[in-house]
Amino acid sequence: MAASVRPRRSALYMPGSNARALEKARSLEADVVIMDLEDAVSPDKKAAAREAIGAALSEGGYGDRELVIRTNALEGDWGTEDLAFAAKAGADAVLLPKVEHAEQIWQAEEMLSAAGAPDSLSIWCMMETPLGMLHAEEIAAASPRLGCLVLGTSDLAKDLHALHTRDRFPFITSLGLCILAARAYGLAVLDGVHLDLDDAEGFEASCRQGLELGFDGKTLIHPKTLAAANRIFAPSGEEIAWSRKIIDAHAAAEAEGSGVVLVNGKLVEALHVENARRILALAEMIEYRESNS
Incomplete structure (x- = not known):
């Protein structure tokens, strides 16, 4: 499980x-x-x-x-x-x-x-x-x-x-x-x-x-x-903003045929995007919990 x-x-x-x-x-x-x-x-x-x-x-x-x-x-x-x-x-x-x-x-x-x-x-x-x-x-x-x-x-x-x-x-x-x-x-x-x-x-x-x-x-x-x-x-505000940024940047790079992209001088690959999606999912669930508690 x-x-x-x-x-x-x-x-x-x-x-x-x-x-x-x-x-x-x-x-x-x-x-x-x-x-x-x-x-x-x-x-x-x-x-x-x-x-x-x-x-x-x-x-x-x-x-x-x-x-x-x-x-x-x-x-x-x-x-x-x-x-x-x-x-x-x-x-x-x-x-x-x-x-x-x-x-x-x-x-x-x-x-x-x-x-x-x-x-x-x-x-x-x-x-x-x-x-x-x-x-x-x-x-x-x-x-x-x-x-x-x-x-x-x-x-x-x-x-x-x-x-x-x-x-x-x-x-x-x-x-x-x-x-x-x-x-x-x-x-x-x-x-x-x-x-x-x-x-x-x-x-x-x-x-x-x-x-x-x-x-x-x-x-x-x-x-x-x-x-x-x-x-x-909990994910910090900075982590959430960075996660959104690299997800968008990587998606744009993939649309142009590239699997990697530099964001603020840092190399971003699919593995970083996977972790970013996990962070955003967790942040959304925390926000939902706190708004309904």
Whole structure:
């Protein structure tokens, strides 16, 4: 299931056991809402969280936000029930934690199909362990249902014995492996969370780095970070203007029998036009979202 071109600038984790948070998500400017059954929910509230998420999805009101349910691990105490619930809950995707092998995806795919999941339900994968990073290509190629790789840098830091530094150098290899795998197989890819909510400057720097590396957006743990993530991961006015300019210039050159053209001294070929069209499509979808929210 190749990722569609749609805004995924901000993906906000919301605890499934908090009905008020799920209600608030309807009015937040998040492109993606991840309704969490895993880390954000205590063991004694797992069943209640499924009920709260089911009620929220049945009620609707989330507009065109992408709705994702993060389950517990299939080999644990709650994962099987989570997946059976997610299969018909009405979400756009199910997010599997700690994916390390293609077999985990195949197992989830079989369980979803057996539970009556629609073909449109996508599987997303949390990439948060060293073994997951080493198997990123295998995971990305595992299933036509696969839609997105989601970095879990907090768990990864623990397993790597790495530090959360401003430049995130300890994670660069892992981030790169996941981006390569995602792009090779046409998937979306989302950056990990920034843990220090009082470090606005560091958060924006992390978003800019993620954009430069090639991420589609960033996972978030608090609504106050939505505006910065949405701004940084959206095409800028300059990018939009440049994209339109090179599309027009290249079309004019092709009409004259040439496949390349110089625009402001820069060589423009078909590959640049392809990316420009992607940028414009994304900008149009963001504009539509914001005008109808």
